[in-house]
Amino acid sequence: MSAMKKILYILIAALLIALALVVQKQMNFSQKNNNVATIVSTGSTYIGTDIGGPFKMVNHDGVEVSNKSFADRYKLIYFGFTYCPSICPTELQKMVMAYRELPENIKPLVQMIFVSVDPERDTPEVMNEYVSLFDPTMVGLTGTQKQVNDIKEEYKVYSAKVANEANTDYTVDHSSYIYFMSQDDQILDLFKMTSTPEKITDQVSKMVFARQQM
Structure with missing residues (x-):
């Protein structure tokens, strides 16, 4: 050759x-x-459903914000009220536990938000003190009754005042879910009261990582 x-x-x-x-x-x-x-x-049966949308609220510092204020973040959102005796604190603590276990490269991409369904009592000052009990990065949102009603409608949230027996005070019945939202306010998952912090951490980590690779 x-x-x-x-x-x-x-x-x-x-x-x-x-x-x-x-x-x-x-x-x-x-x-x-x-x-x-x-x-x-x-990863979730809720993707593509009509949950979530635009809103205008007031944060716990008294500053007007909207959904666009969090457009660079994924969101973990919980609706409740500061006078809630047990369910709200439990679910918020669970959300914080899940958030703190996120990988260090994913945690900065996620924002925790607590939305009040009781704006009559939950002023920005009250919300500021309340969210600081859970985590310094958590954002509290309140506003006018109309603003609260609007965001409840967008997120399909139920809440209703319930007077006590003496009719001198009230509590609030409300649905209890942790909403996991995308950067463009699309629902990615909905965590129930039975969801563990570990499940939330795992699902959020997987979905954020996957979407960042697309």
Whole structure:
């Protein structure tokens, strides 16, 4: 075999190897995208449902904010009221526990928000003191009754005043879910009272990571 033919065969072999590597890389990339799509599409039965939307509220510092104020973050949102004796503190503490266990590269992408359904008593000052009991990064939102009604409608939240027996005070009945929202205010998951902090941490971590890879 002439030297020229040997060189030609070597070049052809090298070209075939390079082509095989390109094909393998493309297959790996496609598989990665398929895996991401699977996580995002099957991670929650709530994706694509009509939950969440625009809102205008007042934060615990008395500053007017809207959903656009949190557009760079994923959100963990809980609706309740500061006079709630047990359920709200329990669920907020669970949300904080889940948040604190998030991986360090994901935690800065997530914002915890507590929305009051009792604006009559939950002023910005009250909300400021309340959310600080749980975590310094938690944001408390309140506002006018109309603003609260509007965000309740967007998030399909139930709440109603219930007077005590003497009719001298009231409590508030309300639905109890932790909403996991995307950066563009689309529902990603809805955690019930039976959801553990570990489940929330795991689901949020997986879905944020998957969406960041897309």
